[in-house]
Amino acid sequence: MKFDTLFPMNNLKRINQSEAEQNSKAGLIKYGSNIPFTMEILERLDPLNYLLQMDGKKAFAESEKLLEPGMKYWGEALHKRGEKYVINNLIKQPQIFQQVQDHAFVDARKVLEAFSNNSRTPFESQFKQEIISQMANSNDRNEFIFLNQLLLSMENNVITIPINYQDRSMLFQYKYGDKEKHEKNLETDEIKTLDFYAIFELLGPMKGKVIYLNGNISLSLDVNFEKSKKFLQRNIMNNETISSMNIVIKVVKEEIQPLYSFTQNNLLDVRT
Numbered sequence: 001m002k003f004d005t006l007f008p009m010n011n012l013k014r015i016n017q018s019e020a021e022q023n024s025k026a027g028l029i030k031y032g033s034n035i036p037f038t039m040e041i042l043e044r045l046d047p048l049n050y051l052l053q054m055d056g057k058k059a060f061a062e063s064e065k066l067l068e069p070g071m072k073y074w075g076e077a078l079h080k081r082g083e084k085y086v087i088n089n090l091i092k093q094p095q096i097f098q099q100v101q102d103h104a105f106v107d108a109r110k111v112l113e114a115f116s117n118n119s120r121t122p123f124e125s126q127f128k129q130e131i132i133s134q135m136a137n138s139n140d141r142n143e144f145i146f147l148n149q150l151l152l153s154m155e156n157n158v159i160t161i162p163i164n165y166q167d168r169s170m171l172f173q174y175k176y177g178d179k180e181k182h183e184k185n186l187e188t189d190e191i192k193t194l195d196f197y198a199i200f201e202l203l204g205p206m207k208g209k210v211i212y213l214n215g216n217i218s219l220s221l222d223v224n225f226e227k228s229k230k231f232l233q234r235n236i237m238n239n240e241t242i243s244s245m246n247i248v249i250k251v252v253k254e255e256i257q258p259l260y261s262f263t264q265n266n267l268l269d270v271r272t
Contacts, residue, residue: 035202036074036225038093041067065090072098074204076225091224091255096262097199100162100171103146105134108165111172124159149262158260173197173259177209197259203228205256218246226251 042058043051050061050069067073072093106127114123131150138144146162153160153173161172177193192212199205206228208221223229229249236242 034227035231036076036204036227038072038074038201040072041069044069063090068092074225076227089225091204094199094205094258094261096258097171099142099146099262100199101169101201103143104162104164104169106130106161106163108163108170111161111163124154127159127161128154146262153260156260160260168201170201171197171199171258175259195259197256203231207256207259216246219248221247221249222252222256223249224252224256 037054039052039054039061041050041052044067045051045060048062048064050063050067052059052061067090073090074093075090076088111123114126128151131147135144135147138147150160150162158173158175163170163172174194174196177195190213194210195207196210197205197207204224206221206223208219211218211220221232223232229251232249236247
């Protein structure tokens with residue numbers, strides 16, 4: 001399943017046929033875009049063919065990879081071949097991200113302030129109180145369950161933060177690693193680590209590890225898209241603080257998984 005191809009399908013008699021055919025011929029994807037695109041699968045028409053939507057426009061698609069109607073996917077456009085676009089690397093957006101987009105309540109500036117050197121109160125304490133406050137004022141069952149999951153995540157030593165930034169939402173998860181000892185020149189140095197996972201609407205999922213040793217910080221980062229890697233590299237080069245770190249960014253084929261997943265199995269029974 002190396003690629004999926006967008007193409008016009010003139011023989012399908014559907015309600016959205018005319019609109020979808022025109023958009024397929026015109027090409028929905030901005031060829032040469034520097035970031036992955038997002039599409040939503042509206043309907044599976046037969047084993048290989050789908051009706052999808054990108055940027056508010058509908059089009060037909062053929063996919064060898066089984067796609068799930070009602071779900072959103074990230075992908076990359078490789079090149080245009082006639083009236084067809086060859087799409088590579090379709091990654092399904094996790095359901096946890098759909099919930100974050102509906103219920104994100106943490107301002108990105110508050111997160112940065114909480115992690116600054118001037119903050120006297122640990123972010124985790126502030127965040128837990130904010131969740132409890134939101135739960136007390138919630139009139140929506142789905143929001144209450146979502147907030148409950150954030151608390152369960154903390155109980156599993158993973159901090160899950162649904163963040164608003166400008167007009168978009170993102171998810172950030174992190175957990176502290178066990179302190180390690182490193183032998184060097186007969187001296188014992190302490191290594192501090194932090195594992196994290198993030199979803200950016202425009203870049204897709206990523207995961208990584210921060211390692212602190214003797215005042216030096218290194219960062220390893222995995223992404224699912226080559227365009228996400230190049231975007232991060234360009235921005236890192238323009239940031240003096242981050243560019244001073246030892247940073248390794250690589251593209252991985254496997255779908256990147258959250259540190260903590262929201263599932264029905266770990267829901268508390270809120271009906272009692």
